[in-house]
Amino acid sequence: MPNATALYTVSTIREIEQASLAALPQGALMERAGKAAAEFALGLLAGASTDARIVAFAGPGNNGGDAIEAARLLAEHGLDVTVILCADPARFPADAGRVFERARNSPLNIVDVAAAEFMPDCDLAIDGLFGIGLQRPIAGIHRELVERINALSCPVLALDVPSGLDADTGTIVGDNGIAVRATHTITFIADKPGLHTLNGRDCAGHVHVASLDIDEDLFKPSGMRLNSIDAFSGCLKKRPHNSHKGSYGDVIVAGGAAGMAGAPILAARAAAKCGAGRVFAAFVGEPPPYDAMQPELMCRAATTMDFTSGTVVAGPGMGTSREAHDVLAKALHCPGPLVVDADALNLIASEPGLHARFSQRTAPTVMTPHPLEAARLLQSSTATVQADRVRSARELARRFHCVAILKGAGSIIAAPDGSVVINTTGNAALATAGTGDVLAGICGALLAQGFPAWQAALAATWMHGQAANILVQQGTGPVGLTASELIPAVRTLLNQLTEAHAASHFAR
Numbered sequence: 001m002p003n004a005t006a007l008y009t010v011s012t013i014r015e016i017e018q019a020s021l022a023a024l025p026q027g028a029l030m031e032r033a034g035k036a037a038a039e040f041a042l043g044l045l046a047g048a049s050t051d052a053r054i055v056a057f058a059g060p061g062n063n064g065g066d067a068i069e070a071a072r073l074l075a076e077h078g079l080d081v082t083v084i085l086c087a088d089p090a091r092f093p094a095d096a097g098r099v100f101e102r103a104r105n106s107p108l109n110i111v112d113v114a115a116a117e118f119m120p121d122c123d124l125a126i127d128g129l130f131g132i133g134l135q136r137p138i139a140g141i142h143r144e145l146v147e148r149i150n151a152l153s154c155p156v157l158a159l160d161v162p163s164g165l166d167a168d169t170g171t172i173v174g175d176n177g178i179a180v181r182a183t184h185t186i187t188f189i190a191d192k193p194g195l196h197t198l199n200g201r202d203c204a205g206h207v208h209v210a211s212l213d214i215d216e217d218l219f220k221p222s223g224m225r226l227n228s229i230d231a232f233s234g235c236l237k238k239r240p241h242n243s244h245k246g247s248y249g250d251v252i253v254a255g256g257a258a259g260m261a262g263a264p265i266l267a268a269r270a271a272a273k274c275g276a277g278r279v280f281a282a283f284v285g286e287p288p289p290y291d292a293m294q295p296e297l298m299c300r301a302a303t304t305m306d307f308t309s310g311t312v313v314a315g316p317g318m319g320t321s322r323e324a325h326d327v328l329a330k331a332l333h334c335p336g337p338l339v340v341d342a343d344a345l346n347l348i349a350s351e352p353g354l355h356a357r358f359s360q361r362t363a364p365t366v367m368t369p370h371p372l373e374a375a376r377l378l379q380s381s382t383a384t385v386q387a388d389r390v391r392s393a394r395e396l397a398r399r400f401h402c403v404a405i406l407k408g409a410g411s412i413i414a415a416p417d418g419s420v421v422i423n424t425t426g427n428a429a430l431a432t433a434g435t436g437d438v439l440a441g442i443c444g445a446l447l448a449q450g451f452p453a454w455q456a457a458l459a460a461t462w463m464h465g466q467a468a469n470i471l472v473q474q475g476t477g478p479v480g481l482t483a484s485e486l487i488p489a490v491r492t493l494l495n496q497l498t499e500a501h502a503a504s505h506f507a508r
Helices: 010-023 028-044 062-076 094-104 140-150 262-273 322-332 342-350 352-359 371-377 382-387 389-400 435-448 453-473 483-507
Strands: 053-058 080-085 109-112 124-128 156-159 184-188 206-210 224-226 250-255 278-283 298-301 311-314 338-340 365-367 403-406 412-414 420-422
Touching: 010 028, 028 062, 028 094, 028 124, 028 156, 028 184, 028 206, 053 062, 062 080, 062 094, 062 124, 062 156, 250 262, 250 322, 250 342, 250 435, 262 278, 262 435, 262 483, 311 322, 311 435, 322 342, 322 352, 338 342, 338 435, 342 352, 342 371, 342 435, 352 389, 365 389, 365 453, 371 382, 371 389, 382 389, 389 403, 389 412, 389 420, 403 453, 412 453, 435 453, 435 483, 453 483
Parallel strands: 053 080, 053 124, 080 109, 124 156, 156 184, 184 206, 224 420, 250 278, 250 311, 278 298, 311 338, 338 365, 365 403
Antiparallel strands: 403 412, 412 420
């Protein structure tokens, strides 16, 4: 089995599948997939009544064969199972055809879709309509079935990938396409990036990987993986008693044009509460005398700020004025770590000189664009960026020689060497003004404390999302959660992770 966090593209999965098929008895992989799906379905039904009803939807390809095999096994287990057959059995691929013939002689109830009466009172629906090979938008009777599946109140288990979802990108296949919104997905052979970003977060639900006992030697190292604590835990250091504020670095947040002073304050507060030794808020507009809620912050005029002595976070509320341009030009020359966010990214996208200077930096650098900012930087459109978020993030990191965090559902973190991590934390509570400023401030604090740019980006993105998850679990959000509420939650989480890592390291 590959690493638990590894992600593989459809083309690579196909290669692994073909190599495995050549070494296995005919039909073995489909039988394994059906068995894994049936066992997972039984787990979902644990505690349900003994007369639980299951409806499986079987499409025209091998995904349909997987659904039929799982349904047969569940029926032979004694459950009430109906397969709604959405295909011509005579045109099934060989393995699916054999599975179908075996299922006809089982307790399974098989109903052709043309004659089916949809049963909305089922206890579990199994989506086996279309798999990773779908190239066209779902239409006709299949679209109607997807709409009906999505209206169910029971759990929905998708096999391999929710029908209609692109397993590479997380987009919905085709213009005006539709996809199943599953509560759970059991994905076969290895995990896929599209299950964890863009629409994948809403369509796939909880993802479980069934490797189907494929020979580990068939899995090549993957350049993509899911974010996890292990990816950055080595940078979590318990603080020695013999330390002082200078031990943990300075952060300078540059931004705050007139009317946008809150953005740098949010970033600066996040940096302070995530452990930076000192934090300066440098304003393009008139600086306030101090922050009444966080008087530890030092408020300065950005035009006279010295950017050479700390980690710089440039962009929150900066605006795009001439003064903002000049401040950013100074910040880009800073010799230390740099986080570039918000209007700083817009200025870089529109000004060739800033673009060139940013690309030439050699010090640790992290950029944190949302899709529209990414589109401006890539001279593209938001739709193009979102159509392949992994590719877009990789191109940003390569073009600007930095670590890029492409924000959104399943944020993508990319390095200049092409490495990609998809973040798994976060929820809709983050869809509110100021949360990006908080993320930038967390990144700045971690860089100031010595995290390499890659680990700082991974840790900041993971903790930012996990703090939102914790707050929602506690009843704060998702509706109405504000960016400032994230900051103390991230601080608590950072301390908990640091203590846990220290305890684990000591135990070893």
